Amino acid sequence: MKIHFIAIGGSAMHNLAIALHQKGYEVSGSDDTIHDPSKSRLEKYGLLPKTFGWFPEKISNSLDVIILGMHAKIDNPELLKAQELGLKIYSYPEFLFEQSKDKTRVVIGGSHGKTTITSMILHVLNYHEREVDYMVGAQLDGFETMVHLTTDNEFIVLEGDEYLSSPIDMRPKFHLYKPNIALLSGIAWDHINVFPTFENYKEQFSIFTDSLTNGGSMVYNEEDENVVDVVENSTNHIKKYPYRTPDHFIDNGITYLETTSGDLPLEIFGKHNLQNLAGAKWICQHMGIDEDDFYEAIASFKGASKRLEKIAENNDTVIFKDFAHSPSKVSATTKAVKEQYSERTVLACLELHTYSSLNAEFLEQYKGALDYADKAVVFFSPHAVKIKKLDEVSEAQIANAFQRDDLIIYTNPQEFKDFLFSQNLEKTALVLMSSGNYGGLDFDDVKKVVNNN
Known part of the structure; x- marks a missing residue:
């Protein structure tokens, strides 16, 4: 072909x-x-x-x-x-479906967590040498590519994005996969350039739920009221499996999962990641991995690329890079770091970079998103706003949106870098949240701040 x-x-x-x-x-x-x-x-x-x-x-x-x-x-x-x-013209999700018609399709959907959950599942399967086809939105340790397709594998695991499929196919990608097994992690308004109201956005997840094959299985986060509303009100003939945050505790900067076999130390942390873990466990069990085998494998999972990725650490300082940009993700990430490092100063630096985050009407959704940080910085580029052909956003609008009196705001990349490298990072957890690079920040230079101390 x-x-x-x-x-x-x-x-x-x-x-x-x-x-x-x-x-x-x-x-x-x-x-x-x-x-x-x-x-x-x-x-x-x-x-x-x-x-x-x-x-x-x-x-x-x-x-x-x-x-x-x-x-x-x-x-x-x-x-x-x-x-x-x-x-014949395909979008890539349409073509992936064509390649997996005869497989058991496992699709991970949700406004947040889908890359991490998909990565957890693939990590566990790889640990136990279970071959599957897959498509995931991040580069994973132990995997050469983010897409793998074969003729023989029984399962295909797909990260189910709700964004549009192609310029001539305006359907959300995850509507095309027709899963046998699916997961919904959470619903929080995003992509407002495509879904102008929350109701319209939420409807896409109802369509996804109704796209499951007859008798299929939906694993869903019962702690998200919008997910519960979508799944439990679906009339599709599917099996429904709720999950929630598992019992856990934090000791000396390490999160432990409470299991029937004892307390299990994890490489990851944060309530949202523990929810992700619970969802991944259900999916793995549907794919033939029992609970004990899941726990054995997940203990070594360090996280997906750019999802609370630890990029540097010494005795006094830890630095994380995170893809978080939507309000719910920013809040969850900042809260997770503060809970994990409660004795340290949390310095959170957020770049508003996406179409939604730079939209003046959407900004009010960020109220309280940085409240868990001890020091909070927002960077945005007026040039990026112009490129995206959006209405001009002022520093006053940013300050008003976050509702935080001590919020530090930068629009000049050099001034932001000067601020960052002037900080005393002793006893600090720094989290850099962006889908961009703060107008040209070299993350290797940030690592050197820690490595040289």
């Missing part, structure tokens, strides 16, 4: 391209720009386009399939040529 990727450089897209190449398919692709790590990884497998740009001449009837990424626009020259020729 000959497959061409339009916008091959995306995180999921380039991983799918590599997975299909490894499966033996003939893969080609285009993109107008590709950055690392996508660039070097595509180059390693001989899949990096020789020239960046869009080339309609690459599109011909010799191609069996086109896979279209979200980065492409609806007037993309290659897309228009493919449509003109009547070629």
Whole structure:
């Protein structure tokens, strides 16, 4: 089969391209720009386009399939040529479903936690040498790629994103997978550029729940009232398995899980991560991993990349990098760090970087999100606001949104860096929350602050 990727450089897209190449398919692709790590990884497998740009001449009837990424626009020259020729065009979630029609599909959904839960499941299965197909949104220890596809494996584990599938397919990705087994971790309004009201956003999770195959199993967080409302009011003929935060305690900076076999020390921490663990356990049990085997494996799970990822530590200081950007994630992350390091000063630095977080109407959702931090900083770039064609956001609006009198606000990257590197980090837990890099912050330089002390 000959497959061409339009916008091959995306995180999921380039991983799918590599997975299909490894499966033996003939893969080609285009993109107008590709950055690392996508660039070097595509180059390693001989899949990096020789020239960046869009080339309609690459599109011909010799191609069996086109896979279209979200980065492409609806007037993309290659897309228009493919449509003109009547070629079969898939979004990547649509194609993943085609590749897994004969497998047991396990889909992890929710506004937060889905990458971590999927990573936990894959960690446990890998620990016990259980082969499965998968697609996950972060690079994991012990896994070369974020997508793996075979002909033989019985299960496929999919991270179920609620964002749109492609420029010409406006359905949320997780509506396309038709799971046999699914999980819902939480529902907190996000992607307001696509889902303008919370009701509209919440409805997508109802559609997801109703998309489970007849007799399928839904594992869900019973501590999230919106999840409970969606799942327990579904009339779909499915089995329902609630989970909640397991019993645990913190001793000397280590979280212990209370189990029937004794207290189990964990590498991870935070109520949200313990909820994630409880959900992952249910899913693993549905996949044939018993409770004791799950606990044995999960004890060595260190977390998904950029999800409360510890990037540096010495006797006095610990630094975390976290992908958190939505209000619920920011609050959960900050609270987790404070509870774990209650004797330390928690310095929380949040970059407002996404479309939703920089939207003036959405800002009020951040009220109280940084309350668990001892010192709180918000960075945002007025330039990023302009690029996203949003209404101008003022420092006063930011301050009013977070409702914190001592909030420190920066809009200049150099001034933020000067502040950060001037801080005395003794007896401090620093958490850097962003899906960006604070206008050019080198995280290796941040690590040196700790390593040199």
